[in-house]
Amino acid sequence: MGRIAELLRALGARIVDIWIWRLGFATRFLLITLRESGTSFRRFHLTIREIYFAGVHSLIIILVSGLFVGMVLGLQGYDTLARYGSSDALGVLVALSLVRELGPVIAGLLFASRAGSAITAEIGLMKATEQLSAMEMMAVDPIARVVAPRFWAGVISMPLLAALFSAMGVFGGYLVGVRLIGVDEGSFWSQMQAAVDFREDIVNGVIKSLVFGIAVTWIAVFEGYDAPPTAEGVSGATTRTVVISSLAILALDFVMTALMFRGI
Amino acid sequence: MMTRKEIDLWVGIFAVIGIGAMLFLSLKVANLTTLGTADTYQIRAKFDNIGGLKVRAPVKSSGVVVGRVGEIRFDNETFEAVVTLNIEGRYQFPKDTSAKILTSGLLGEQYVGLTAGGDQVNLKTGDVLKITQSAVVLENLISQFLYSKAAEGGDKNSKAAEDGEKKK
Numbered sequence: 001m002g003r004i005a006e007l008l009r010a011l012g013a014r015i016v017d018i019w020i021w022r023l024g025f026a027t028r029f030l031l032i033t034l035r036e037s038g039t040s041f042r043r044f045h046l047t048i049r050e051i052y053f054a055g056v057h058s059l060i061i062i063l064v065s066g067l068f069v070g071m072v073l074g075l076q077g078y079d080t081l082a083r084y085g086s087s088d089a090l091g092v093l094v095a096l097s098l099v100r101e102l103g104p105v106i107a108g109l110l111f112a113s114r115a116g117s118a119i120t121a122e123i124g125l126m127k128a129t130e131q132l133s134a135m136e137m138m139a140v141d142p143i144a145r146v147v148a149p150r151f152w153a154g155v156i157s158m159p160l161l162a163a164l165f166s167a168m169g170v171f172g173g174y175l176v177g178v179r180l181i182g183v184d185e186g187s188f189w190s191q192m193q194a195a196v197d198f199r200e201d202i203v204n205g206v207i208k209s210l211v212f213g214i215a216v217t218w219i220a221v222f223e224g225y226d227a228p229p230t231a232e233g234v235s236g237a238t239t240r241t242v243v244i245s246s247l248a249i250l251a252l253d254f255v256m257t258a259l260m261f262r263g264i
Numbered sequence: 265m266m267t268r269k270e271i272d273l274w275v276g277i278f279a280v281i282g283i284g285a286m287l288f289l290s291l292k293v294a295n296l297t298t299l300g301t302a303d304t305y306q307i308r309a310k311f312d313n314i315g316g317l318k319v320r321a322p323v324k325s326s327g328v329v330v331g332r333v334g335e336i337r338f339d340n341e342t343f344e345a346v347v348t349l350n351i352e353g354r355y356q357f358p359k360d361t362s363a364k365i366l367t368s369g370l371l372g373e374q375y376v377g378l379t380a381g382g383d384q385v386n387l388k389t390g391d392v393l394k395i396t397q398s399a400v401v402l403e404n405l406i407s408q409f410l411y412s413k414a415a416e417g418g419d420k421n422s423k424a425a426e427d428g429e430k431k432k
Contacts, residue, residue, distance in 0.1 A: 045268065052271045056278045095293050160282025167285035170293055193295030194329070197320070202294050206286070 026222045033151050033221065036144040046149040047156070054115040054150070054217075055157030059164070061110055066165035069102060070094060070172025077173075078181050090183050091192035094173030099196060099205045100261065103166030105253050108212035111158055112245040116220035119150050120241040123224025124234035132225075147221045154220070158213025159206050166205065204260045211252055216245040303353035305389040306334060309363040309376070310344045315399025317365055317374045323349050324366075325378040330355040333376060349376060351387075358383035362395035374399060 040047045077093040123146060126132050132142040170192075177183045196202070220241045227237035290296045314336065323331040331351035339346045351357070360381030367374050387393075 045272075048275045049268075049271055051275045051278065052266075055282075056274045059278065099289060099293065157278075160278065160285070163285040163289060164282055167288045170289075189292070192293060194322070196294040198290055198294040198296045202286075202289050205289075 022226075025226070026218070029222050029225065030218055032143055033148050033218075036141060037148040037152060039141075039144040040149040040152045046145070047152050050149045050153030051157055053118065054111075054153045055161060058111055058114045058157070058161055061114055062107055062161045062165050063168050065106065065110060066103075066168030067172040069106060069165075070098065070169030070174075071176045073097060073102075073169065074173040074176030074181070078177060078183065087181075087183055088187040089191055089195075090173070090177045091188040092195040094177070095170055095192045095196050096201065098166045098169040098173075099201050101253070101257070103169065104162045104205055104208040104212055105249060107162040107165040107209065108158065108216060108249040109246055111154075111161060111213070112216045112220075112249065113242050115154065115157070116216045116241050116245050117238045119154070119217065119220040120224040120227070120238045121234060123147065123150070123221060124227035124229075124237050127225065127227060128229040128231070128234055130229075143225075147225060151217050151221050154217025155210070155213045158216065159209040162205065162209030162212075200261075204256075207260075208253065208256055211256065212249050215248045215252060219245045219248065304331065304350040305353060305387075307349050307351060307387050307389070307391045307393060309347050309349060309393040309396050310339065310342065311347060311363075311365060311396050311398045312344060313398040313401060314345045314347060315365055315367075315374055315401060317347065317376070317399065321373060321375050323351065323376045323378060325355070325357070325380065330378065347376065356386045357381075359385045359387055359391065360395070361387060361393060362397070363393045364397040365399035367400070 073094045074090065077090050078087055081087045081089055081093065123132075126142075126146065132146065135142045135145060174188065178185045178188050223237040223241045223244075227233045317333065317336065319333055319336055321333045322329045323333060331349055333347060334350040335348040337346050338344075347363075349363075357378060358381045360383040362379050362381065364377045364379070365374055366377045381395075
């Protein structure tokens, strides 16, 4: 009995110390970031600089992957739909799968590995080289000056990147479906327009990408700020950012899909 | 290191193409321009059986989408399905318009088809369509077919029997 109780106690302590403590710390950190984010809008060029690094630098990978995902959807979708004699519905398949799921999710995963890891590494290194402490010494709040602009830049960039991904994907599906295979162009677009709803599909997709943007950048700035100030600590934090935010995206996506598209 | 002007320029380009992509999705993919949710009127139609009709299914007249199915509920007094149709305001129909539940293609989605009547007065919000035709249910169709086949077969047998009688 004593051994089992001891094991359970150790497990409980581990959960409290590692998970709950960190979750609470991360939530407080998010609240402080939100409270201190006035500066990122008053001095908007700080945020613009971060949008440049998080958003503009992710453009190439987002556009290219969007195009290829759309083209693959076109090929695979045509193959399956042609068996049921309904290859005219290719536009519907490509557009709905991109706008509802693949656009936000894949753009989120790419954003987490392209921009999230960079944010964590940058903040972690600033901490390791005591730049953050130096700021505090000069009475500059590092959360207002370093963390909040990066957070808002990610939140702003993510929906734009997801929309670009979906748009490129639809274009890729059009290239393969209409230009390469020869699905009728009129029915490709008109069936798509009849099936895709603005409120149900487009707006829900944007909401998803916004939530992913908040989750990914929150995890990234927190892991960077919380990283042990050593080379090993920063590298571990960067890895954790990618792993945790990818898992968070997939879990949040399931929850939001269950809430949004249950009735359809 | 890039100057602030260059960064501003790139972020501006990023914002413009990002918003452009959202507009493309809204206008070209979802065809927002023809939505016109503001200007619709609601009419109701009662059906014995709606088959697989779903909320937001199209309402078509002569094949043109004129509205959407707004609400489907069950009337517990007449034991009928009550379907609310949101018709776009620019399409007016006479009062004796009839509604049918049809299927697009062999396996396609179900929609409501309106056939205009000849009445002078037009439908307005809250009106109920008098003439409706329910969805075709495959099981009923098959059982009707089998029933008629069986009846046919029965006729043949009795005729054969009669012929046999005569030959004797």
